[in-house]
Amino acid sequence: xxxxxxxxxxxxxxAYNLRPTFSDVIERHTLAVMVExxxxxxxxxxxLFAGRGYNIESLTVAEVDHQxxxxxxxxxxxxxxxxxxxxxxxxxxxxxxxxxxxxxxEGPSVERELxxxxxVGAGEKRVEALRxxxxxxxxxxxxxxxxxxxxxxxxxxxxxxxADLMRPLGLIDVARTGxxxxxxxx
Amino acid sequence: MTRQMxxxxxxVQALIDQGVDTVFGYPGGxxxxxxxxxxxxxxxxHILVRHEQGAVHAAEGxxxxxxxxxxxxxxxxxxxxxxxxxxxxxxxxxxxxxVLTGQVPTFMIGSDAFQEADxxxxxxxxxxxxxxxxxxxxxxxxxxxxxHVATSGRPGPVLVDIPKDVQFAQGSYDAPxxxxxxxxxxxxxxxxxxxxxxxxxxxxxxxxxxxxxGVINSGPGASQLLRELVGATGFPITSTLMGLGAYPAxxxxxxxxxxxxxxYEANMAMHGCDLMINIGARFDxxxxxxxxxxSPKSTKAHIDIDPSSINKVIRIDIPIVxxxxxxxxxxxxxxxxxxxxxxxxxxxKWWGQIKEWQAVDCLKFKQQGKIIKPQYALSRLEALTKDHxxxxxxxxxxxxxxxxxxxxxxxxxxxxxxxxxxxxGYGFPASxxxxxxxxxxxxxxxxxxxxxxxxxxxxxxxxQYNLPVKQFILNNERLGMVRQWQELLHGERxxxxxxxxxxxxxxxxxxxxxxxxxxxxxxxxxxxIMEMINYDGPVVFDCLVEKHENCFPMIPSGKAHNEMLLxxxxxxxxxxxxxxxxx
Ligand SMILES: Cc1ncc(C[n+]2csc(CCOP(=O)(O)OP(=O)(O)O)c2C)c(N)n1
Ligand SMILES: [Mg+2]
Numbered sequence: 001x002x003x004x005x006x007x008x009x010x011x012x013x014x015a016y017n018l019r020p021t022f023s024d025v026i027e028r029h030t031l032a033v034m035v036e037x038x039x040x041x042x043x044x045x046x047x048l049f050a051g052r053g054y055n056i057e058s059l060t061v062a063e064v065d066h067q068x069x070x071x072x073x074x075x076x077x078x079x080x081x082x083x084x085x086x087x088x089x090x091x092x093x094x095x096x097x098x099x100x101x102x103x104x105x106e107g108p109s110v111e112r113e114l115x116x117x118x119x120v121g122a123g124e125k126r127v128e129a130l131r132x133x134x135x136x137x138x139x140x141x142x143x144x145x146x147x148x149x150x151x152x153x154x155x156x157x158x159x160x161x162x163a164d165l166m167r168p169l170g171l172i173d174v175a176r177t178g179x180x181x182x183x184x185x186x
Numbered sequence: 187m188t189r190q191m192x193x194x195x196x197x198v199q200a201l202i203d204q205g206v207d208t209v210f211g212y213p214g215g216x217x218x219x220x221x222x223x224x225x226x227x228x229x230x231x232h233i234l235v236r237h238e239q240g241a242v243h244a245a246e247g248x249x250x251x252x253x254x255x256x257x258x259x260x261x262x263x264x265x266x267x268x269x270x271x272x273x274x275x276x277x278x279x280x281x282x283x284x285v286l287t288g289q290v291p292t293f294m295i296g297s298d299a300f301q302e303a304d305x306x307x308x309x310x311x312x313x314x315x316x317x318x319x320x321x322x323x324x325x326x327x328x329x330x331x332x333x334h335v336a337t338s339g340r341p342g343p344v345l346v347d348i349p350k351d352v353q354f355a356q357g358s359y360d361a362p363x364x365x366x367x368x369x370x371x372x373x374x375x376x377x378x379x380x381x382x383x384x385x386x387x388x389x390x391x392x393x394x395x396x397x398x399x400g401v402i403n404s405g406p407g408a409s410q411l412l413r414e415l416v417g418a419t420g421f422p423i424t425s426t427l428m429g430l431g432a433y434p435a436x437x438x439x440x441x442x443x444x445x446x447x448x449x450y451e452a453n454m455a456m457h458g459c460d461l462m463i464n465i466g467a468r469f470d471x472x473x474x475x476x477x478x479x480x481s482p483k484s485t486k487a488h489i490d491i492d493p494s495s496i497n498k499v500i501r502i503d504i505p506i507v508x509x510x511x512x513x514x515x516x517x518x519x520x521x522x523x524x525x526x527x528x529x530x531x532x533x534x535k536w537w538g539q540i541k542e543w544q545a546v547d548c549l550k551f552k553q554q555g556k557i558i559k560p561q562y563a564l565s566r567l568e569a570l571t572k573d574h575x576x577x578x579x580x581x582x583x584x585x586x587x588x589x590x591x592x593x594x595x596x597x598x599x600x601x602x603x604x605x606x607x608x609x610x611g612y613g614f615p616a617s618x619x620x621x622x623x624x625x626x627x628x629x630x631x632x633x634x635x636x637x638x639x640x641x642x643x644x645x646x647x648x649x650q651y652n653l654p655v656k657q658f659i660l661n662n663e664r665l666g667m668v669r670q671w672q673e674l675l676h677g678e679r680x681x682x683x684x685x686x687x688x689x690x691x692x693x694x695x696x697x698x699x700x701x702x703x704x705x706x707x708x709x710x711x712x713x714x715i716m717e718m719i720n721y722d723g724p725v726v727f728d729c730l731v732e733k734h735e736n737c738f739p740m741i742p743s744g745k746a747h748n749e750m751l752l753x754x755x756x757x758x759x760x761x762x763x764x765x766x767x768x769x
Contacts, residue, residue, distance in 0.1 A: 036368070039318070044310060051311050082497060089494035095315040095335055095369050 028057070028078045029104040030111060030181045031088065036096040037063050037071040044094050045073055054079060054087050058113075058156070058178040070098065074181050103181050111181040115159045116141070117150045121170035129169045136162045188360050193322040194219035194353040197259075197286060200329035202229045203361050206257050208248060208622050209233070210241040214261025216288025216301060219353035221259075233622060233651060236643035238265050240615035242272020242343075243641070246281045247619030250602045251577050253405060255282040255336050256619060262288045263301030266347075267308065271609060274312040276343035278606025279428060280403055282336040283343040285313075291351035292320050305347045314342030320349065322357030330362040331369075339371030340492040341403055371491060375508030375516060383463070383487045383504050384521045390461035390485075391532035392539075393421040396444070399428030399605070400466015400490060401510050402598045408511035409433070409598045412465065415518055419528050422540055424452035426467050428605040431595035441540065445473045446741050447587040450548035450750060453739070455540055456481050457747040464488040466510045469500045470606070479746030489513045548739050548752055549591055558708050560585060560660045560731045564592035564632070567658060570715050574628040576600065577620045581613040581637030584666040584737045589632040611640030617655040618647055628656070628719065635661040635728075636685050645698040648724040656718050657726045662733045663688060670736045695726035706730040 035041045042061055049056050058076040063069075077087060084102070091100045103109040117138070119129045129148060133140065138152035152162055156179060163174060191199065197220050201209065210233045213221045224232050235241040238260045245256025260269050266287040276283045290299040306318045315335050317328045328346055336344045387393065395416060401408050409432045416423050416439050423433050424444040433440060442449035444456055456462070462484040467473070474480045477499060487504035488496050496505045506513055521527075553562040578593055579602040580586040586603055595601045602620060604612035617631040631638075638659050648655050669683040692702030701721050705714040705728070718725045738753040 040306060040310065043307070047311055086494065086498055089492075089496075089498075093340075093492065093494055098368055 023081055025080065026078055027081060027084060027104070028076065029084050029102055030109065030179060031075045031077065031091070032101040032103055032181060033073040033075065033091055033097055034099040034101075035071050035073055035094075036098065037069045038096060041071070041096050042073070044096065045075075045091065048090055048094065049075075049077075049087075052086075052090065054083065060178040060180050074179055076179050101183070103183055106183060108184040109181050110184060111155050111179050112153055113156050113159055113177055113179050114151065114153045115162075115174060115176040117152065117163065117166055117171055118147055118173035119150065119166050119170045120147045120172050122146060125169045129166060132162075132165050132169075138162065188358045190356055191359050192219065192223075192353065193325050193348065193355055193357060194223045196322070196325050196357065196359045197329065197348070197353070198223040198227055198230065199359055200326055200362070201257060202227075204330070204333045205254070206230060209257045209259050210235055210244040210248070210619065211259030212238050212241060212261065212265060214263075214265050214288065214301070216262035216290060216350050217259060217265075217286075217348075217353075218288075219350065220286070220288070220348075232259070233618070233647065235615065235618075236646045237641065238268035239271050239611065240618070240641050240644045240647065242269050242276065242283065242285065243609075243612050243615035244619035244622070244644075244647075245283050245285075246272065246276050246279075246612075247579055247602050247616030248623045249281050249283060249619070250402075250616075251599050251620040252623040253599060254623075255284055255333060255341075258283065258285045260285065260287055261301065262290055262305065263303045265301075266303055266305040269345075270309060270312060271607075271611075273309055273343045273345065275604055275607040275609045275612060277312050277314065279604065280341050280399060281343065282341035284332050284336050285343060285345045287345060287347045288353070289318065289347045289349040292349045293351065295349065305345070309345050312343070313345045314340075316345040316347065318347045318349075319352055322352050322355040325352060325357060326359045331365065331367055333362070334365040334367065335369055338365075338369070340400075372507060373491070373509035373512045375489065375506040375513035377516065377520075379504055379506045380513065380516050381520055383506065383517060384524060386461050386485055386487060386504060387419060387421075387463070387521060388524070388527040389529060390421075391529055392459045392536040393419070393461040393463065393533065394455050394459040394484075395421055395423040395433075395463050395465060396425070396456065396467055397423060397429045397432055397465045398426040398467025401429055401432040402466075404466065404491075404510035406598060408466075408509075408514060411511060411514035411518060413437070415514060418518075418521075418526065420530070420533060421463075421528075422455055422537070424448070424455065426470070426473055426605070427590055427603060429467060430590060430601045431598045434596040435594035436596060441544075443590050445470075446475070447591065447737055447739065448741075449591070450546050450739050450752065451540055451543035453741065453747040453750055454543045458539070459484045462486045464490075465514070466490060468495045469498070471499075474500065475741045476744055476746045479748075481747070546752070551753070553708055556707060558706065558711060558729060558731045560588050560662070560735055561592055562708060563660060563711065563729050563731055564588050566711050567630070567632075567715060568593050570712065571628060571630065571719065574719070575624075575626070577602070577617075577624060577627055577629045579603065579613040579616040579620060579629070579631045581631070581633040581640075582608045582610045582667075583634040583637055584662070584670065584735070585632055585634045585637075585660040587667075587737045588660070593632070610634075610637035612637075614638060614641045614655075614657060615644050615647075617657070618644055618653055621648075621653040621655050622651075629654075630656045630658050633657055633659045634666060635659050635663065635688060635691075636665050639689075642694070645695070645700055645724065645726070649699050652723065654721070654723050654725075657724070658718070659691065659726065659728055660731050661688070661691070661728050662731050662735070664733055666735075667737070669734075673736070674742065691726050691728035695724075698724075700724040700726055702726050702728065704728040704730065
């Protein structure tokens with residue numbers, strides 16, 4: 001947790017930009033929210049988004065610090081700069097939220113998502129699906145005579161691209177984990 | 187020192203250790219073990235209300251008038267759901283309340299057991315935080331933390347849901363220690379921002395302090411510092427409904443309340459200022475009116491303990507996150523050390539302009555004839571009670587706005603009204619809570635007849651505990667505020683805004699053993715008010731007033747501050763289509 005040293009409400013250098021420019025441009029931000037891993041904490045976060053009408057494009061959550069009882073929630077959201085600032089400030093108000101990081105503004109970060117695709121087909125299409133999977137470095141995690149289940153990891157755009165290619169080749173089911181993200185460097 | 191005891195005993199022990207002297211509550215199956223412990227001790231007084239909503243509002247009245255957190259104890263299911271309105275009210279007005287609810291035993295949770303409700307689920311969005319405690323060993327820690335969370339940072343309501351088996355089981359209890367939890371809101375403001383505000387104060391030509399409930403919540407010290415700052419700078423000051431009393435109404439820099447029904451001079455000053463110093467207020471829509479026209483020429487500074495209040499609706503130039511008391515102390519220090527400078531010549535001219543606005547005398551009214559004007563009733567109430575050690579609560583409606591306009595508050599914690607949620611039925615139980623906190627003081631609830639009926643059952647509570655609360659009902663036989671809006675924007679079609687089948691309030695009072703007084707003649711009013719004040723016990727005062735009086739000044743929805751309506755103005759069609767969708 002060494003990278004996460006910022007305190008809530010710290011005006012000088014934190015995720016809270018208290019001097020925003022009010023603009024109408026819709027931005028997409030990836031937030032990393034460190035929360036106490038206690039019952040209901042996810043409901044608090046989701047309830048905040050639902051209750052105040054904010055968007056959730058993607059949300060992932062898992063405990064990342066077993067001893068410290070901390071979970072990391074990664075949320076991809078969209079809104080005007082003012083709304084994004086409000087979202088961060090509102091998240092910061094939740095008593096069990098320890099830290100809020102806006103990975104989109106705090107410097108370079110990497111985003112990854114895992115997805116599984118089930119593709120059904122025979123003959124040429126089946127061969128083509130396997131060939132494309134190779135190019136995208138997707139693994140075959142299950143196969144029958146008619147189906148493959150591919151597993152692919154990457155930035156969301158790469159997964160979207162893979163999905164577009166698989167669709168005409170017999171894509172029948174998709175499961176995606178949502179985005180996990182970390183800032184780069186230390 | 188760790189001690190073994192049952193969960194129920196822990197509840198009582200934690201309340202004692204937290205310095206609680208009064209609990210407002212209502213028993214039921216899921217809290218019987220706790221009630222059994224309350225029965226067997228003498229430290230905490232339990233006030234049996236007549237409805238759980240009343241318990242929460244009473245706790246709010248107690249908290250707001252004493253500065254201490256208010257505590258409620260209610261049962262599971264319906265007890266908890268009845269508390270929801272009070273919790274939401276306390277959340278919107280940032281009032282520290284601890285509500286303890288019973289819950290069905292842990293092994294029955296999720297089975298749709300008798301009187302089971304998902305209390306933490308239902309109250310998650312209307313509490314600052316809540317807990318379901320499934321382990322007796324964790325109970326003491328959660329209870330102490332509940333007090334810490336309710337009272338630190340921006341205060342608010344919290345709820346602890348305690349299953350019945352957790353109340354019966356033994357566990358270890360530890361006395362409260364300074365909280366080591368992660369939740370430690372920052373109270374000191376950033377010195378760089380504070381210095382920037384000082385520079386703005388030194389140069390401002392048309393400055394204005396705009397203060398709110400945050401000053402009251404910060405404690406009496408903050409009000410003291412505010413008075414010093416206003417006195418030393420000579421800048422004018424206005425306040426929201428929630429902040430009345432932080433600066434004395436008799437102070438010569440006082441412009442009166444601002445906002446939708448605020449004073450002409452206060453709203454015009456907001457519109458025309460070049461430096462707005464928001465101290466513990468939150469740019470509520472009742473204050474700003476039309477956002478795009480809100481105080482268009484000012485530099486805006488905002489002092490608030492909650493970072494989410496800053497830039498939420500209004501763009502801020504100088505944001506200061508911190509507790510009002512701490513920030514004002516630093517602000518005064520820096521301002522003094524830089525030589526106590528202001529642009530006094532320009533500020534003098536600004537006062538000249540303000541004096542012209544004040545000369546409009548926007549609250550003037552004429553009491554003529556044999557029907558009591560509500561404004562007159564409140565003016566007389568003010569005149570006859572202002573020298574008393576007085577606490578005022580209100581219900582919600584026209585009477586509430588008139589009370590804010592015509593009663594004067596000299597000190598903080600003297601004025602309790604439902605500001606954010608606008609909860610009819612708040613005032614009567616709140617007056618009970620305030621009276622519990624101040625047994626010797628004169629506590630008056632300024633009410634409308636419709637609001638008062640929403641929690642009138644609390645007359646039983648007032649009688650049972652000899653709480654001499656005065657219920658001053660301005661009876662216009664109308665849902666007056668609704669009627670006023672229907673007149674202004676629904677073509678005078680008064681849909682369901684009559685108070686039909688009203689009770690005889692005097693007989694109603696007498697049915698409970700309280701005193702009832704009715705007054706309809708302006709000439710009798712003073713005597714009747716004196717009779718109310720001098721009666722040692724609860725009084726229901728039925729003051730029959732003019733039925734069609736409208737509350738002015740008024741900024742119509744969707745309009746700017748400088749478009750406010752004064753009394754007797756032409757009011758038809760003043761709210762356009764855009765404004766009429768707003769509430
Ligand atoms: C619980 C609740 N229900 C409805 C309203 C909407 N409302 C606001 S003021 C008002 C009328 C209040 O009438 P009364 O208490 O007689 O006060 P008056 O305006 O006549 O002084 C109503 C219905 C509310 N504020 N609270
Ligand atoms: Mg009325």
